[in-house]
Amino acid sequence: MSSTLVTTMDSSPEQAQLLTSTDDAGISPWKDAFHRLLRNKIAVCGIVFLIVEVTACIVFPWFSRYSFETQNLEAALSPPSAQYWLGSDALGRDLLVRILYGGRISLMVGVLATFVTVLVGVVYGAVSGFLGGRTDNVMMRVVDALYALPFVFLVIILMVFFGRNIFLLFIALGLTQWLTMARIVRGQVISLKQKEFIEAAHSMGISNTAIVFRHLIPNSLGPVIVYLTLTIPEVILQEAFLSFLGLGVQAPMASWGTLIASGVGSMEVAPWLLIFPALVLSLTLFSLNFLGDGLRDALDPKGAKD
Amino acid sequence: MGLRYLFGRVSIMLPVFIGVITVIFFMIRFAPGGPFDKEKIVPPEIMESLNAQYHLDQPLWKQYLIYLADLSRFDLGPSFKHANRTVNELIAEAFPVSLELGLWSLGWALLIGVLAGAMAALKPNSWLDYLPMSFSVLGICLPTFVIGPLLVLIFGLWMGVLPVAGWDSWQDRVLPSLTLGFAYAAFISRLMRGGLMEIRTQDFIRTARAKGLSEVQILFKHSLRGGILPVVSFLGPALAGLLTGALVTETIFNIPGLGRFFIESALNRDYTVVMGTSLLYFSILFVCNFVVDVLYVFLDPRVRYE
Numbered sequence: 001m002s003s004t005l006v007t008t009m010d011s012s013p014e015q016a017q018l019l020t021s022t023d024d025a026g027i028s029p030w031k032d033a034f035h036r037l038l039r040n041k042i043a044v045c046g047i048v049f050l051i052v053e054v055t056a057c058i059v060f061p062w063f064s065r066y067s068f069e070t071q072n073l074e075a076a077l078s079p080p081s082a083q084y085w086l087g088s089d090a091l092g093r094d095l096l097v098r099i100l101y102g103g104r105i106s107l108m109v110g111v112l113a114t115f116v117t118v119l120v121g122v123v124y125g126a127v128s129g130f131l132g133g134r135t136d137n138v139m140m141r142v143v144d145a146l147y148a149l150p151f152v153f154l155v156i157i158l159m160v161f162f163g164r165n166i167f168l169l170f171i172a173l174g175l176t177q178w179l180t181m182a183r184i185v186r187g188q189v190i191s192l193k194q195k196e197f198i199e200a201a202h203s204m205g206i207s208n209t210a211i212v213f214r215h216l217i218p219n220s221l222g223p224v225i226v227y228l229t230l231t232i233p234e235v236i237l238q239e240a241f242l243s244f245l246g247l248g249v250q251a252p253m254a255s256w257g258t259l260i261a262s263g264v265g266s267m268e269v270a271p272w273l274l275i276f277p278a279l280v281l282s283l284t285l286f287s288l289n290f291l292g293d294g295l296r297d298a299l300d301p302k303g304a305k306d
Numbered sequence: 307m308g309l310r311y312l313f314g315r316v317s318i319m320l321p322v323f324i325g326v327i328t329v330i331f332f333m334i335r336f337a338p339g340g341p342f343d344k345e346k347i348v349p350p351e352i353m354e355s356l357n358a359q360y361h362l363d364q365p366l367w368k369q370y371l372i373y374l375a376d377l378s379r380f381d382l383g384p385s386f387k388h389a390n391r392t393v394n395e396l397i398a399e400a401f402p403v404s405l406e407l408g409l410w411s412l413g414w415a416l417l418i419g420v421l422a423g424a425m426a427a428l429k430p431n432s433w434l435d436y437l438p439m440s441f442s443v444l445g446i447c448l449p450t451f452v453i454g455p456l457l458v459l460i461f462g463l464w465m466g467v468l469p470v471a472g473w474d475s476w477q478d479r480v481l482p483s484l485t486l487g488f489a490y491a492a493f494i495s496r497l498m499r500g501g502l503m504e505i506r507t508q509d510f511i512r513t514a515r516a517k518g519l520s521e522v523q524i525l526f527k528h529s530l531r532g533g534i535l536p537v538v539s540f541l542g543p544a545l546a547g548l549l550t551g552a553l554v555t556e557t558i559f560n561i562p563g564l565g566r567f568f569i570e571s572a573l574n575r576d577y578t579v580v581m582g583t584s585l586l587y588f589s590i591l592f593v594c595n596f597v598v599d600v601l602y603v604f605l606d607p608r609v610r611y612e
Binding site for chain 2: 141144145149150152153154156157158160161162237240241244245246247257260261263264267268271274275278281282285286289
């Protein structure tokens with residue numbers, strides 16, 4: 001109760017105005033959260049960076065003079081210049097294009113693997129929370145037990161023995177991250193299913209499946225979105241980690257992990273090959289983490305303290 | 307009552323452990339390719355005797371039972387790739403190296419983390435607070451494979467004060483353990499600060515202040531024991547991170563430890579070594595999480611596991 005008070009007192013003049021000026025329409029909680037997010041400067045910086053980066057990754061390689069594999073051995077290892085903005089690598093390939101091209105793969109793996117996480121985690125958590133009782137107990141014990149496993153080792157074994165296939169990669173990475181998602185959704189569902197609107201749905205004879213998918217899951221989306229934003233950097237990091245060890249994306253494809261790995265190999269003569277990919281990866285991780293924190297504060301002003 | 311909780315924990319661990327063994331065992335065996343694939347073409351008789359020596363001619367379920375029986379005697383079997391060496395011998399060589407690296411890193415992490423966190427909590431919202439906390443954001447977001455090469459670049463190549471690879475003298479220990487410990491130092495400093503901030507508003511701290519103790523005395527005599535609790539509970543998960551981080555660190559710095567060994571054997575399809583090292587990793591994790599839970603009861607008399 002007191003924390004709600006604090007939030008209202010905290011709100012800046014423009015939000016107070018927003019609250020009074022729209023009394024005829026009312027503002028949806030989503031819109032409200034969006035305005036709160038826009039007031040968080042560091043989260044906005046993250047959003048802007050991510051938009052610029054994603055656009056560049058998609059668009060720039062089409063217009064560049066170089067493709068990610070155009071070699072020019074005469075210009076090998078040239079430092080950043082007008083010709084090669086971020087320098088070139090040992091085979092004379094343009095680093096900027098390679099970073100952006102690698103970004104496509106890293107970001108794609110991040111998003112797709114997170115999608116797997118959401119799919120598995122949300123369904124598992126919702127079912128467990130909705131059924132409750134003994135089933136819930138067993139399902140959560142399984143999650144507890146899996147929490148104790150260092151999944152990286154399993155993923156490495158999987159990648160090595162079943163070929164370094166990029167689809168296998170994001171399924172494997174997704175499957176390692178769903179546990180927390182399942183816990184979050186379960187908690188949400190348990191608190192929601194006591195509410196009157198669920199009781200009303202039951203009394204109207206709506207099937208359990210429909211209640212879970214039409215009412216419970218959509219109403220627990222807030223925390224899911226927050227955790228999703230925080231899972232993407234986690235997965236990107238894992239992919240980079242595997243690729244760095246040579247166990248992820250294979251040449252001629254590149255991801256930030258492989259670029260950093262090859263940058264380490266030539267850092268004595270060409271430090272830019274290490275510094276730029278590392279910088280881009282770090283900025284992406286920063287941005288996604290700040291965006292996730294911002295979303296958490298915006299969507300859940302009462303729980304912001306946890 | 308505590309005993310019952312501990313017993314419950316152990317009885318969950320055992321099936322999980324056997325499950326892990328089973329999954330890895332069959333995952334490896336069902337994967338395409340075998341350990342003798344890359345060898346020059348050998349006469350069929352030799353191939354047969356090789357297969358017989360490693361029980362590869364037996365049906366799969368029999369191989370599995372043989373493995374389990376050996377494992378119950380702590381015998382991890384012979385290596386497929388290193389002629390005439392057992393997995394136990396190989397691990398006995400590599401494990402002490404990794405252990406040393408881990409202890410050094412944990413030492414750095416605790417030393418830097420606890421000091422930085424205590425410093426930040428001593429005078430919140432001053433530069434004493436902001437400086438270490440901004441560093442900790444860096445440490446949390448930057449992955450090991452970025453920090454490591456950057457440290458090598460700065461201290462090894464540009465300043466030339468520390469060796470860049472190897473594992474002989476004490477100087478060799480500095481960069482790898484800093485690399486591995488940095489992220490944990492960052493996490494620990496945040497947890498430490500959080501723990502101390504929560505405690506400083508409590509009555510017994512006010513009493514201590516009223517007695518005329520200095521802030522530093524209060525910190526070391528009264529708040530540290532309670533404030534360090536979040537750090538202790540973090541040590542379990544931290545260990546998992548240290549183990550996986552060691553994979554990268556040992557690769558970057560060319561350290562003959564278990565992590566590099568694990569990756570090498572995975573790439574070589576050395577079945578028994580991969581199994582042995584993963585199982586060792588899993589058991590270390592189980593044991594350490596367990597120890598942390600027990601430790602928690604001793605540090606915080608309010609915690610009682612039912």
